[in-house]
Amino acid sequence: MVCNNCNTEVKQKYCPNCGIPVVLTRINGRYILQEIGSVLNFKKGIFYTIKELLIRPGQSVNIFINSDRNRLVKPILFVIITSLLYMAAQQFLHFEDGYVNAGGFEESAITKIFAWIQNNYGYANILMAIFIAGWIKIFFRKYNYNFFEILILLCFLMGIGMLIYTVFGIIESTTKMRVLHIGGMIALVYTSWAIGRFFDKNKKLNYLKGFLSYLLGMLTFFLGAILLGIGIDLLQ
Numbered sequence: 001m002v003c004n005n006c007n008t009e010v011k012q013k014y015c016p017n018c019g020i021p022v023v024l025t026r027i028n029g030r031y032i033l034q035e036i037g038s039v040l041n042f043k044k045g046i047f048y049t050i051k052e053l054l055i056r057p058g059q060s061v062n063i064f065i066n067s068d069r070n071r072l073v074k075p076i077l078f079v080i081i082t083s084l085l086y087m088a089a090q091q092f093l094h095f096e097d098g099y100v101n102a103g104g105f106e107e108s109a110i111t112k113i114f115a116w117i118q119n120n121y122g123y124a125n126i127l128m129a130i131f132i133a134g135w136i137k138i139f140f141r142k143y144n145y146n147f148f149e150i151l152i153l154l155c156f157l158m159g160i161g162m163l164i165y166t167v168f169g170i171i172e173s174t175t176k177m178r179v180l181h182i183g184g185m186i187a188l189v190y191t192s193w194a195i196g197r198f199f200d201k202n203k204k205l206n207y208l209k210g211f212l213s214y215l216l217g218m219l220t221f222f223l224g225a226i227l228l229g230i231g232i233d234l235l236q
Contacts, residue, residue, distance in 0.1 A: 058199070061152070065152060079155040085162070085163070087121070093173035095170075109230075109232035131218075135216045160187075193207060195214070
């Protein structure tokens with residue numbers, strides 16, 4: 001037999017070159033249940049990923065980058081799932097209104113850009129991660145991590161941040177208390193703490209650097225949004 005994926009000769013159930021099974025099982029109800037179970041598995045899946053990122057974010061992401069990439073949910077998928085959960089909750093419960101606005105730019109493209117950020121905060125967080133990663137690379141340039149590895153770290157951390165926003169958004173919608181800003185502060189503290197532990201948990205200065213990286217990343221992201229709006233206005 002020959003592997004359908006890489007054309008390597010196969011004598012057993014799995015290809016010795018790429019590991020693909022020679023005969024794929026038919027997709028049925030059992031297959032669907034197994035796939036759902038693999039995502040929700042507490043030992044390997046999204047719940048396990050959330051638990052590890054809350055308890056030991058630095059260690060778990062370091063392990064993912066350097067040795068084992070099978071136990072945690074893939075970072076891009078994780079931030080997409082958590083962003084979709086946030087947006088679904090936000091659209092259904094209508095929290096977040098008024099937290100991101102462009103007051104004073106009513107006739108400008110800036111208003112539309114900020115409206116998009118408010119209505120698509122999940123996607124905006126992914127874009128914001130790029131700016132934060134740039135500042136982390138500057139503050140932690142002595143460490144041997146490239147930009148994309150830092151971006152992987154931020155995908156995990158921003159995903160947890162989206163879950164924190166979602167929980168506080170649900171609380172705000174159900175209790176009518178303005179608590180979403182508290183969730184924002186908790187997300188900021190968590191991200192700063194997790195960044196510090198990722199690079200070196202024993203250096204207290206790293207937590208401050210993590211905080212500054214996150215804060216400056218947010219500021220430059222919104223500054224970039226304003227400059228983009230000004231550029232669009234000038235071209236019109």
